[in-house]
Amino acid sequence: MKRTVRGLEHEIAWPRRIVTIAEAAKYIRTIGFCMLFTVEIVPLPSLYYHVTKRNRLQVHVWDKYSEMVWRWKDELPRRQLAFYGKYFRGRGTFISPESLPYFLAMEDAVIGSGDHERFYGSGRIRADARSIWEALEKYGPLATLELRNACKMDTKAGNVRFKRAIVELQRSLVVMHSGTEQETGAWASGRYDLICRAFPKAISAARRITPEEARAKLAAKFFEVQTDAAPSDLMRLFEWSKDEAAASIHHTRSQA
Numbered sequence: 001m002k003r004t005v006r007g008l009e010h011e012i013a014w015p016r017r018i019v020t021i022a023e024a025a026k027y028i029r030t031i032g033f034c035m036l037f038t039v040e041i042v043p044l045p046s047l048y049y050h051v052t053k054r055n056r057l058q059v060h061v062w063d064k065y066s067e068m069v070w071r072w073k074d075e076l077p078r079r080q081l082a083f084y085g086k087y088f089r090g091r092g093t094f095i096s097p098e099s100l101p102y103f104l105a106m107e108d109a110v111i112g113s114g115d116h117e118r119f120y121g122s123g124r125i126r127a128d129a130r131s132i133w134e135a136l137e138k139y140g141p142l143a144t145l146e147l148r149n150a151c152k153m154d155t156k157a158g159n160v161r162f163k164r165a166i167v168e169l170q171r172s173l174v175v176m177h178s179g180t181e182q183e184t185g186a187w188a189s190g191r192y193d194l195i196c197r198a199f200p201k202a203i204s205a206a207r208r209i210t211p212e213e214a215r216a217k218l219a220a221k222f223f224e225v226q227t228d229a230a231p232s233d234l235m236r237l238f239e240w241s242k243d244e245a246a247a248s249i250h251h252t253r254s255q256a
Helices: 021-031 047-052 064-078 100-106 115-121 127-139 144-150 156-171 200-206 211-225 231-238 242-255
Strands: 033-035 083-086 092-095 175-181 189-194
Touching (some): 021 033, 021 047, 021 064, 033 047, 047 064, 064 083, 064 175, 100 200, 100 211, 115 127, 127 144, 127 189, 144 156, 156 175, 211 242, 231 242
Antiparallel strands (some): 033 092, 083 092, 175 189
16 A cells, blocks of 8 residues: 655555665665655655665654665665666666666667767767766776866866766766765765676666667566556656657556
8 A cells, every 4th residue: 555654655565674785685676776765756665764664754863774775875886786876856766787778778878988979979968978978988987086087077166067967977877876985084985987887787688678668667667566656657757758658558568
């Protein structure tokens, strides 16, 4: 039954509190994709709730469970146990390795060396995003300050440009969060990598999937997890047109 408490509307039943990174990986693999934290405008469950058992929209507490979630958002992608990045609505999103090929095929993000020129030339990314992509392709995974320096975005204004561009690349499924690195005495910096380098098997698998097949698979997974969801929720989540959503639902029902 769907929860009606604000902040828990999209959470699902799960057998027990998640207390290990292996259990977190299993949770993500089972449901396919989820959020780090509850996001009201995104109709997906979160990892946070199933670790802390708290409604983050009502209670803000930092304890050992909050620390687990915060640590795992770095460890899961670093170990290639899940994609993590700012995807749905530019918010922290986990995608399982099994679901990732379908997302890549849906987004036409099956990329290879030098594809930043193709994306930039077709208007899919801005110049700043192209610079970040080029730097990651040339130097490998980089922490935030190192990456900003490589892209000549180390000023205050450059930081604003960097933040916008790095989210753009994550929403395009080109770049992912890949752990952290202690660059200064303050908080550890996020480290970024190209998805094609972190998950090469997902790229290979995505080459054999059409966008239509990908949308149908993701729609089926969404309704499998969110059993009370409406077609409008699917459209809102993936930002699909009415025709794309209808075709995906029709394909899902025909395969049932």
